[in-house]
Amino acid sequence: MRKDKLxxxxxxxxxxxxxxxxxxxPDALTNSNYSEWLSGGSQTIFDHGVGAxxxxxxTLTEERQQVHEVGDAAFSKTFVSAPALINPGLGPxxxxxxxxxxxxxxxxxxxxxxxxxxxxxxxxISIPGTDAHGGPNPVPGFGGQLQQRSIFGxxxxxxxxxxxxxxxxxxxxxxxxxLRHPTYTLVDPYExxxxxxxxxxxxxxxxxxxxxxxxxxxxxxxxxADVNDLxxxxxxGKPNYAWNVVEGKKTIGKFGWxxxxxxxxxxxxxxxxxxxxxxxxxFPNESSYGQPQYDNRTDEYEVSDSILRSVxxxxxxxxxxxxxxxxxxxVLKGKQLFTQANCVACHTPQQRTKVNVAFPxxxxxxxxxxTDMLVHDMGTDLADNRPDNEATxxxxxxxxxxxxxxxxxxxxxxxxxxxxxxxxxxxxxxWHGGEAQKSKEFVDNLSKEDRDALIQFLxxx
Amino acid sequence: MKKFLLFSISCLLITACSNNDSTTSQVDxxxxxxxxxxxxxxxxxxxxxxxxxxxxxLYDEVLALSDGEATxxxxxxxxxxxxxxxxxxxxxxxxxxxxxxxxDIDPSIDTWPVNFTDLxxxxxxxxxxxxxxxxxxxxxxxGFHPIEYLxxxxxxxxxxxxxxxxxxxYLKALALNLKTLTADLNSSWDPSxxxxxxxxxxxxxxxxxxxxxxxxxxxxxxxxxxxICEEVATGKIKDVYDSQDSTLEExxxxxxxxxDFTSNIKGVQxxxxxxxxxxxxxxxxxxxxxxxxxxSDIKAKLSSAIASLNxxxxxxxxxxxxxxxVQVQNAMTAISALQTELDENLLPFVQKxxx
Numbered sequence: 001m002r003k004d005k006l007x008x009x010x011x012x013x014x015x016x017x018x019x020x021x022x023x024x025x026p027d028a029l030t031n032s033n034y035s036e037w038l039s040g041g042s043q044t045i046f047d048h049g050v051g052a053x054x055x056x057x058x059t060l061t062e063e064r065q066q067v068h069e070v071g072d073a074a075f076s077k078t079f080v081s082a083p084a085l086i087n088p089g090l091g092p093x094x095x096x097x098x099x100x101x102x103x104x105x106x107x108x109x110x111x112x113x114x115x116x117x118x119x120x121x122x123x124x125i126s127i128p129g130t131d132a133h134g135g136p137n138p139v140p141g142f143g144g145q146l147q148q149r150s151i152f153g154x155x156x157x158x159x160x161x162x163x164x165x166x167x168x169x170x171x172x173x174x175x176x177x178x179l180r181h182p183t184y185t186l187v188d189p190y191e192x193x194x195x196x197x198x199x200x201x202x203x204x205x206x207x208x209x210x211x212x213x214x215x216x217x218x219x220x221x222x223x224x225a226d227v228n229d230l231x232x233x234x235x236x237g238k239p240n241y242a243w244n245v246v247e248g249k250k251t252i253g254k255f256g257w258x259x260x261x262x263x264x265x266x267x268x269x270x271x272x273x274x275x276x277x278x279x280x281x282x283f284p285n286e287s288s289y290g291q292p293q294y295d296n297r298t299d300e301y302e303v304s305d306s307i308l309r310s311v312x313x314x315x316x317x318x319x320x321x322x323x324x325x326x327x328x329x330x331v332l333k334g335k336q337l338f339t340q341a342n343c344v345a346c347h348t349p350q351q352r353t354k355v356n357v358a359f360p361x362x363x364x365x366x367x368x369x370x371t372d373m374l375v376h377d378m379g380t381d382l383a384d385n386r387p388d389n390e391a392t393x394x395x396x397x398x399x400x401x402x403x404x405x406x407x408x409x410x411x412x413x414x415x416x417x418x419x420x421x422x423x424x425x426x427x428x429x430x431w432h433g434g435e436a437q438k439s440k441e442f443v444d445n446l447s448k449e450d451r452d453a454l455i456q457f458l459x460x461x
Numbered sequence: 462m463k464k465f466l467l468f469s470i471s472c473l474l475i476t477a478c479s480n481n482d483s484t485t486s487q488v489d490x491x492x493x494x495x496x497x498x499x500x501x502x503x504x505x506x507x508x509x510x511x512x513x514x515x516x517x518x519l520y521d522e523v524l525a526l527s528d529g530e531a532t533x534x535x536x537x538x539x540x541x542x543x544x545x546x547x548x549x550x551x552x553x554x555x556x557x558x559x560x561x562x563x564x565d566i567d568p569s570i571d572t573w574p575v576n577f578t579d580l581x582x583x584x585x586x587x588x589x590x591x592x593x594x595x596x597x598x599x600x601x602x603x604g605f606h607p608i609e610y611l612x613x614x615x616x617x618x619x620x621x622x623x624x625x626x627x628x629x630x631y632l633k634a635l636a637l638n639l640k641t642l643t644a645d646l647n648s649s650w651d652p653s654x655x656x657x658x659x660x661x662x663x664x665x666x667x668x669x670x671x672x673x674x675x676x677x678x679x680x681x682x683x684x685x686x687x688x689i690c691e692e693v694a695t696g697k698i699k700d701v702y703d704s705q706d707s708t709l710e711e712x713x714x715x716x717x718x719x720x721d722f723t724s725n726i727k728g729v730q731x732x733x734x735x736x737x738x739x740x741x742x743x744x745x746x747x748x749x750x751x752x753x754x755x756x757s758d759i760k761a762k763l764s765s766a767i768a769s770l771n772x773x774x775x776x777x778x779x780x781x782x783x784x785x786x787v788q789v790q791n792a793m794t795a796i797s798a799l800q801t802e803l804d805e806n807l808l809p810f811v812q813k814x815x816x
Contacts, residue, residue: 084576
């Protein structure tokens with residue numbers, strides 16, 4: 001026992017000495033006992049290239065690494081029309097053919113450029129009212145998600161066109177910027193759509209670090225909530241609750257742009273089913289069931305329980321890239337401005353995961369995801385006006401900001417927000433409204449130098 | 462557990478900033494800039510240009526094949542050029558970053574498997590295979606593998622007389638599509654086009670919009686080399702080996718898989734040496750300046766990885782499932798050893814010698 005303690009002490013001293021010796025600058029970051037360089041706690045990796053979002057936890061055992069790799073292979077499998085020797089079951093209607101074709105390099109999707117087909121963006125649809133579990137009310141003949149692609153000989157549900165209107169704005173110091181306001185139109189529906197159909201466009205979010213986010217204690221999330229804004233700070237984070245298919249009850253929502261998805265398993269199974277038309281034990285019915293596109297095939301689950309679980313494990317064990325330049329003077333200044341602007345009220349820098357002895361990699365980790373996992377009123381300009389469980393038509397879940405500065409190198413673009421309308425980080429900031437209105441106004445009044453510092457801070461995440 | 466965590470955190474901290482604290486005397490920024498320049502000039506651009514010119518030739522040969530009566534000579538010419546284009550593309554997979562990865566070009570060129578059910582339906586339909594129509598088709602219906610299927614046949618024994626008019630029409634459209642996509646890829650690295658990746662890559666640390674330091678670009682290179690080793694050893698080869706299912710083989714119709722894998726690893730070797738046809742400065746030159754042992758270790762691992770693939774003499778699907786499992790196992794081991802060498806020795810070395 002005593003010897004053990006001594007070893008620990010030596011390790012602590014050696015660790016501190018080594019870290020001080022290795023890089024003196026990070027001292028500037030020590031306003032907590034944890035290193036902010038390590039965004040994902042002990043599951044942080046140091047790849048800052050195209051693989052930054054696609055690297056496994058560094059502490060996986062060999063056996064668990066193998067499961068990760070099985071999931072990785074499944075994540076990149078392209079499905080084709082049945083019957084086929086390899087990967088049958090695509091469609092009949094779908095949004096894409098593999099996980100990776102939306103989550104390219106495990107990263108962020110984007111809306112199509114002019115002339116491109118829609119690939120990593122999809123449209124959720126519903127009509128007023130709710131389904132049996134309080135979720136969005138599906139559109140008769142279409143369901144809850146629009147599938148704009150189909151296998152040969154099948155009519156897709158509809159096509160989508162996106163039109164942008166550029167609107168000029170001016171910062172307080174006179175510099176101008178432009179935001180593109182999107183309009184989404186469903187064209188050529190296979191049968192007529194009800195007039196009151198509501199659309200919610202969503203790009204594929206990055207999938208790294210989700211295991212750590214899932215492991216944040218529900219109590220810590222609820223502790224940050226302030227549904228009725230009792231502290232009168234103008235910010236009222238609220239947890240979303242959605243039907244958990246596996247547990248057969250409503251549980252807190254953690255994933256998706258409106259936080260309406262309770263688990264990585266359900267998120268993955270739902271994506272297989274709705275996005276690719278691949279049935280599984282969580283969602284055994286084809287997305288086209290009851291529609292003329294339905295193929296009447298009585299195939300087994302098109303993805304097996306084991307593979308689905310492996311994909312869940314793969315996503316759970318994707319590590320978080322470390323910060324870059326976190327000790328740079330401009331970055332530190334940007335961080336200060338981020339705090340002063342009260343961005344931190346929702347983009348909570350630090351979270352701690354709960355103890356989970358069965359999953360040591362994600363147990364009791366201090367992480368820096370920059371999200372409170374709650375939904376907030378983001379204003380009418382960003383609103384999709386389509387309620388999703390407890391989230392209203394103006395509410396969105398605080399997006400995690402970790403890794404956001406690597407979007408360009410991993411995905412080659414800088415399209416942000418739920419539908420990728422923002423083309424730079426600054427545009428994304430300036431789209432904020434509602435509860436974030438005051439923070440946006442703070443940024444609006446900054447000098448050019450300070451605005452650049454703020455962006456440089458975001459780039460370092 | 463606590464010990465382990467503390468230890469790993471201190472290790473992580475060291476890794477986090479070891480490239481910030483290396484003494485300046487170890488870093489030759491001029492050499493490092495030359496290595497990046499030469500990578501683009503001698504590797505990325507020539508390989509993509511080679512790919513574009515081979516697919517352009519393939520298109521011409523497909524036109525000849527479909528013009529008048531198709532002959533076996535014309536078909537063989539297409540098959541030979543397909544393999545040559547394939548070799549250039551597989552070689553380029555050793556640097557699968559930049560536009561090919563971020564612009565989604567890879568899936569539209571190289572999706573596997575082929576959607577045979579829909580491919581048959583397309584051939585049996587009366588749809589006009591216009592350029593636009595092909596462009597909007599699913600990825601599993603275009604690119605290298607559907608072309609391979611049409612010109613080699615399911616069992617690799619296609620004869621010109623087996624090609625129907627519809628086959629040829631589709632083939633023509635696919636060849637044109639491949640030619641266009643690879644030409645786009647080629648121009649994405651061309652210094653004379655706007656937003657080209659040549660400039661982004663070679664100005665690393667000097668104003669590049671993607672790579673804020675030279676090290677970031679070197680890391681991209683080394684990770685890409687290691688990444689393709691992993692893909693070959695634990696993906697392309699292992700899937701077939703573990704399942705003993707030869708239908709999982711990629712490039713089955715041309716029986717070209719071993720050539721594909723060899724091109725992948727040769728690509729890694731060429732990036733290390735900094736040469737494709739012209740020899741410039743490569744990682745080799747950086748390593749040799751201060752660690753001859755590491756240089757010879759990497760070269761030995763490269764040679765044994767390539768030799769282990771050469772030792773597989775049967776068509777890959779059969780070899781991995783049945784006939785040469787020992788040789789296939791050896792190849793996986795050798796390629797994984799190369800990957801480990803790159804991850805555990807080359808990358809830390811680069812961290813010290815590039816800022």
